[in-house]
Amino acid sequence: MQTNSSLTAINLDPLGLNPLPPEKNLSKFLRFPLDSQNSALISLEEVAEVIKVNIVDILPIPEMPNCILGICNWRGEMLWLIDISHIINYAAPVIATPIAIVVQVNQQAVGLVVERVNDVEVHDLEQLQKVVTGLFPRSLLPFVLGVLPGDNLVLDVTAIIQSHLWQVHH
Template sequence: MKTKEKFLSFNLGVRDTAVISLQHITEVLQVSLPEICSVPEMPSSVLSIYNWRDEMLWLIDLEAMLGYPPISQRPNLLSRMMGIVLENKGKYLGLLVRELIDIEWLDTKQMKPAISELFYPQISPCLQGYFINDLEEIIFSLDATTIIQAPMWWIHN
């Protein structure tokens, strides 16, 4: 049984790194902030609706959703961000992150279980587990399906 899988790695907050399995990623796109139109009366982690392939795509501030300071509160707000388009059963969701790192092969047998006491309360439900890299750093493995199926997006959709 093959246990190596391709993951997209990206920064979370100032020091953390996270990965999402490529099997749930449809596209990666550059999003410039002027193209984002905000939506009133939405949770703070919901940044906007974005015109993607002539469809309306919800754009989520992944860091705000997971308990980090919102991207919009950063002093050095970037004019361009990276959008990771996730897909599950015909539903799409865009996650905004500051920068992508790489595509990595990771051995899923090396993934440690997510123990909720170790992590922020907001991040725990979205974790599949975590990896420890060669530098002894934790890499969060996010569960794309859980993120897409979070009730807060579909109440307003």
């Protein structure tokens, strides 16, 4: 049986988008707002799930930093919930229905609580630049992987999870 090699080489995309050039170092990122004017990206490879969290299902833990909202049940496991806006010192909006971006690094899962998620975007990692001092608040710099063109801030999930605030109480 003969196969049509031209058909097997075509990436059939149900959305009708052109295939991405294979030579670029393209990665997918999840965009979410930090506050009313700023947003950030995290690598989709580190995202296990995005879930809505019912406020009554969050169990606050006494004597924790304000950035740690508490714990909730996730797939039968205890999931720590961290207010991402608070940990990087942005003015945290009041969130009626929090969204948790469940990220995993080294088998450790943490829920990064945000107001909403915006979209999945594709960016070329070869264009990732170091953060210029003064462009973002100093408190944010330890949690930034870099910046992509257009001031697209990429957060370092590992740095957030390994933050001294988090590790002291984990």
